[in-house]
Amino acid sequence: MVRISNIDESLDFYCTKLGLREVKRIDNEVGRYTNIFLAAPADIKVHTGDNTWSDRLRDYSATLELTYNWHPEDGSAPETYSAGRNFGHLAYQVENIYETCARLLSVGVTINRPPRDGHMAFIKSPDGISIEILQSGEPLPPQEPWSSMQNIGNW
Numbered sequence: 001m002v003r004i005s006n007i008d009e010s011l012d013f014y015c016t017k018l019g020l021r022e023v024k025r026i027d028n029e030v031g032r033y034t035n036i037f038l039a040a041p042a043d044i045k046v047h048t049g050d051n052t053w054s055d056r057l058r059d060y061s062a063t064l065e066l067t068y069n070w071h072p073e074d075g076s077a078p079e080t081y082s083a084g085r086n087f088g089h090l091a092y093q094v095e096n097i098y099e100t101c102a103r104l105l106s107v108g109v110t111i112n113r114p115p116r117d118g119h120m121a122f123i124k125s126p127d128g129i130s131i132e133i134l135q136s137g138e139p140l141p142p143q144e145p146w147s148s149m150q151n152i153g154n155w
Contacts, residue, residue: 001065002090002129009033009126010066014038018092018131020064033071037063064090084155089122090155091131097121097135098146114149118142122155130155 003011007044013018020038027034043062094100097115104123105111113122118140122134132155 001067001124002127004066004068004125004127006126006149007036007068009067010068011036013125014064014066017109023063026144034068036066036068039063052070062137084153089109089132091132091134093134093135093136096142097133098143100133101146110152111149112116112153112155113151115140116142116147124153124155 009131013021015022015038020040021041021044024037024038025034025037028130039062097118097120101111101115101121109123111121113120115121115133115135119135123131123133125131
């Protein structure tokens with residue numbers, strides 16, 4: 001679970017830029033929150049059971065739960081999450097780390113730790129969640145411009 005502060009920005013990041021798909025959404029009026037479940041396209045299976053909660057979760061190998069807490073009823077500002085309150089980091093495996101990082105750069109995502117080793121990179125979500133991008137299988141041979149890129153910020 002990752003706490004988010006803006007649904008639209010987060011869905012743009014996780015779905016449009018990273019390629020995940022929304023598979024379920026729950027708006028809880030009493031608890032004043034929205035849960036959005038995302039899955040990688042390869043992890044989405046055809047639903048064959050009834051629509052119970054436990055059955056729905058078995059439809060996906062893995063899901064990322066985004067939690068958006070609504071504004072307090074008293075009209076005060078929503079909570080701002082620090083790094084310890086929102087999460088540590090996520091890991092996301094890709095077929096080609098260089099192509100993925102190039103695509104992310106082209107849509108405005110900062111590569112905080114470039115994939116100099118052909119194996120691992122780090123980016124951050126709009127809410128400051130560190131996301132580790134991992135090369136599927138063996139690391140790719142080092143290549144430019146990645147090999148000589150410097151770290152930006154922290155991850």
